[in-house]
Amino acid sequence: xxxxxxxxxxxxxxxxxxxxxxxxxxxxxxxxxxxxxxxxxxxxxxxxxxxxxxxxxxxxxxxxxxxxxxxxxxxxxxxxxxxxxxxxxxxxxxxxxxxxxxxxxxxxxxxx
Amino acid sequence: xxxxxxxxxxxxxxxxxxxxxxxxxxxxxxxxxxxxxxxxxxxxxxxxxxxxxxxxxxxxxxxxxxxxxxxxxxxxxxxxxxxxxxxxxxxxxxxxxxxxxxxxxxxxxxxxx
Numbered sequence: 001x002x003x004x005x006x007x008x009x010x011x012x013x014x015x016x017x018x019x020x021x022x023x024x025x026x027x028x029x030x031x032x033x034x035x036x037x038x039x040x041x042x043x044x045x046x047x048x049x050x051x052x053x054x055x056x057x058x059x060x061x062x063x064x065x066x067x068x069x070x071x072x073x074x075x076x077x078x079x080x081x082x083x084x085x086x087x088x089x090x091x092x093x094x095x096x097x098x099x100x101x102x103x104x105x106x107x108x109x110x111x112x
Numbered sequence: 113x114x115x116x117x118x119x120x121x122x123x124x125x126x127x128x129x130x131x132x133x134x135x136x137x138x139x140x141x142x143x144x145x146x147x148x149x150x151x152x153x154x155x156x157x158x159x160x161x162x163x164x165x166x167x168x169x170x171x172x173x174x175x176x177x178x179x180x181x182x183x184x185x186x187x188x189x190x191x192x193x194x195x196x197x198x199x200x201x202x203x204x205x206x207x208x209x210x211x212x213x214x215x216x217x218x219x220x221x222x223x224x225x
Contacts, residue, residue: 004155033212040120042201042215043156058212090155092213098144098163098205101213103155 002026006091006104013081013111021076021107023091031094032074033058033101034066036087043090049074050097081111120199122220131189133219135202140183142204146213147176147187150199159187159200189221197223 007022025032033048035058045058047066055066063085065077074093078085088108092101125131137145143164148156162169162176162185169176175188185202199220203213 035215040217042217043203043213044215045212048212059214098207100146100158100161102158103148105155106153 004091004093004102004104006089006107008107009105010108011110013078013109015081015083015111017081019078019081021078021089021091021109023074023076023104024072025074025091025093025102026072027093027095027102028071029093029095029102030071031096031101032068033092034064034074034076035090035092036060036085037090037106038087046076046089078109081109083111085109086111120218120220122222124222124224125192126224127192127194129192131187131192131196131221133187133189133200133221135185135187135216135219137183137185137202137204137214137216139204139206139214140180141206142214143207144205145176145178145185146203146205147174147185148201148203148215149196150201150218152198156201192221192223194223194225197221 004025030051034046035043037043049055049068088106090106091104094101146161147159150156160171173190177186199218201218202216
């Protein structure tokens with residue numbers, strides 16, 4: 001049982017490049033979210049989805065796009081990478097509202 | 113490598129002692145709370161949760177206490193072990209906000225032998 005799988009684990013981008021962080025879950029969870037974690041700031045919500053075809057913005061959405069075409073996958077796209085997007089990114093899923101969320105292992109992104 | 117900052121509050125506890133990690137939450141409308149454990153280089157791992165209609169909930173070696181009057185949450189770990197060394201986060205959720213979690217900044221627990 002894989003749970004929440006994120007790829008890649010590490011990535012270095014140049015300023016202005018675009019890329020997609022992948023997230024997949026095999027638990028048939030409806031709710032999926034993306035967070036970023038910066039030193040001393042805990043995790044902050046970027047975007048979330050309550051089901052296939054439905055997405056919404058979180059606390060820090062600027063510079064990121066998401067889509068949810070299937071229940072399993074929730075990719076996060078960086079349109080034009082900036083050094084301020086250097087962070088560790090976590091994807092999470094849960095089967096419902098107000099229940100525990102399961103997190104992936106994270107993607108460490110560095111933008112130079 | 114480190115996945116969180118170097119300036120987190122740190123709690124040092126001797127192996128075998130009890131640990132108490134505190135968290136103040138900000139939103140009085142929050143009605144669901146979770147404690148997560150994060151080891152270096154890994155994602156947050158669920159420990160225990162509590163809903164606002166409860167004051168206390170116990171798990172295996174862990175207890176969460178909720179004081180809604182002062183908006184305070186605590187995590188108690190009994191007989192702390194070296195494997196408990198990690199960063200601990202509390203997270204809050206407001207009913208009807210689609211599982212959106214707001215995280216605290218975390219506390220680093222160091223277990224000394």
